[in-house]
Amino acid sequence: MSTTRTRRRALLGTAVAAVIALGAAAPAAAAEPAETADPVQESLDALVGKELPGAWASVLDADGESRDYVAGVGDRKTGAEPPVNGYGRIGSATKTYVATVVLQLVGEGKVDLDAPIEDYLPKLVRGKGIDGRKITVRQLLQHTSGLPNYTGFITDYFEIRHTYMDPRQVLDLALSHKASFAPGTKWEYSNTNYILLGLLVQKVTGRPIGEQVTDRIIKPLGLKDTYWPGIGEQGIRSPHPEGYAYRKPGAPLVEFTEMDPSWGWAAGQMIATPSDVNRFYRALLDGKLLKPAQLAEMRRTVKDESIPFGWQFGLGLVKIKLSCGGHAWGHGGDIDGYETRDAATDDGRAATVMVNALPSTEAGAVKVNQALDTALCRS
Template identity: 65%
Template sequence: MSHPTVKPPSGTRRGRPALAVALAVAVLGGMALAAPASAGTVRKNGSDDAVQSSLDKVVRGGELPGALASVRDADGRVRDYTAGVGDLKTKAEVPVDGQVRIASNTKMFTAVVALQLAGEGKIKLDAPVEKYLPKLIRGKGNDGREITTRQLLQHTSGLHSYTAGMPSIFKIQHRYTEPHVLLDTGLAHKPDFAPGKGWAYSNTGYVALGLLIQKVTGRPIGEEITERIIKPAGLRGTYWPGIGEEGIRGPHPSGYAAKKPGKQAAESLADVTRLDPSWGWAAGQLIGTPSDLNLFLAALMDGKLLKPAQLKQMKDTMKAPGFPAGWTYGLGLLKIKLSCGGYAYGHGGDIDGYETRTGITEDGRAATIAVTALPTTQAAADKVNKALDTALCS
């Protein structure tokens, strides 16, 4: 669900750090008026401002079909934007604040649940994972007795990411995969490094976290995320897809993937909106809206989801090789250096059909941008990061 630079044109998914690539979209900008998201929130359609201009640039090259964004100010006022087209076949507009697969943004939700359990005294971040998942992490030099929950959260466990070398989406689009199969796929490889001796983005680590949460709570990870985060934070457009659920429930733009390696023109794109997201699981299965991601970040930073001690640890970051200069990684949370000075906290996610980038500043300004395909050129990727930076700095 992410890569340090640009997704390889082969169609395989490497282990891509979730905010290092950029966004994109095709031609034609469009906006529409949406109803208020919640009491005290004013939502209005985007105007010809810096954010709209940045989205228009993202789609102008035609590499990606559509884009949508939501920007929330410190007082909770919301402005939404769209650009490009929502469906290449019908030429339908991009739905304002439509639902998309948020992919590795799911990691923030999984991390919050784990940190809540730590705050409740049910797990210890620096205890061996073996304590909660006895004899599960074994083989090829992987050993749960040497790995801690904190290392899983911060990608310092050394567990090889199961997404490295995955087959084309067209081979697994409708295949359901059990979480233990995902874990075993990662454990079939030697560790990337000894626990705590390096940093490498690992979807395998977050699958292990999901299994750990289920073992400790006795409930499914999707239910824990729903009851502990989605409902309390009032995220009305965010949900955990059920087993075998391939569609997207609410208004949404179509998502696309290149049919041939290295081809990203509109005529080479195939609709992959319907797919089985089980291969993402606790590392990337959620569906949500841009405004919901902003609302989640606001609730998180306002201390509504975590106790102060756990939020402080989540925001404690370290160098993350492969990310842009000045970007560091905490416990399921990325710290992003802004061109206007200061930093934002957020994440991002890549899954075939959709890419999202999100962040919130210390003073409460939040932005999320989504596009409906994965950029395959550095230029498109840079435009996406620029669009997020513009939304947070404007």
């Protein structure tokens, strides 16, 4: 049975915080013993501020206990903190759900990992140096296809904030540019890969990708706080913190909660709470969604020095090295207004950290990653 405890932001004086950080200890007779600080709460408190207004997180222990945390501001107008276990846009974490559906179809004998995408979407993938007859399903899943990343060609997300974009529209945007490299020769992250995988699922099943994710993952796991927004659905279910974005580097944050996420589609459209994300990754690693052979394929990683933070990409799943030794598996996601970092370990731990703005500096990005590491290593 799972219980939930909420860890609200602790107010520590600067001097006290410094003592804790340095690991110093006062003489036993000098004062009453201080309450033990929570490392996860401290890590969230440390990352919020001008760049990242608010953070909320959920940690699932190996024994099944779930703990929720909040820090900072969830609504800059009212000053309210983020709601406990509030909804957030999970961006590219959507890719793990889509990859899971693709691998389920592999397990059902309906898709071949090493078949060219041409077999399923004939004559669709064509462009300068681009040929669907030479790009396999596996290469799409692991970002070794060489397909250009369509999001790199969207110059202003504020302009398309309320614009519906069809999957074929964003695919055409990508295919109007030349290939980044020959398939299978390098690694490069490209959202275009998952637009094609969404189209693949729809072609094979005859049903919408959002419906397939819902029927194959969300409903069987009872993830009541996870959903694929419908066409035209621009808001986020309550409770949720407001999202914020920068129009350009160095500009002030502005509210960016409502938006049409269709441009993300199978590469990044989903919405969920941190605790539901934890439950998904825990179930995935526990073998509740994939057969052993397909889960093993998912965990086969590409090693490439260009991948940030020392991560290793599998098939819609990322291997993340932990400071406490070993590794975890997750994905994470960035979308205007929200960032998610998530992972689960083979021994049953899981954690998800969300913030209500994208980091504008490398230091900010590192702090969010460190908060996830703390949640998995020190909670």
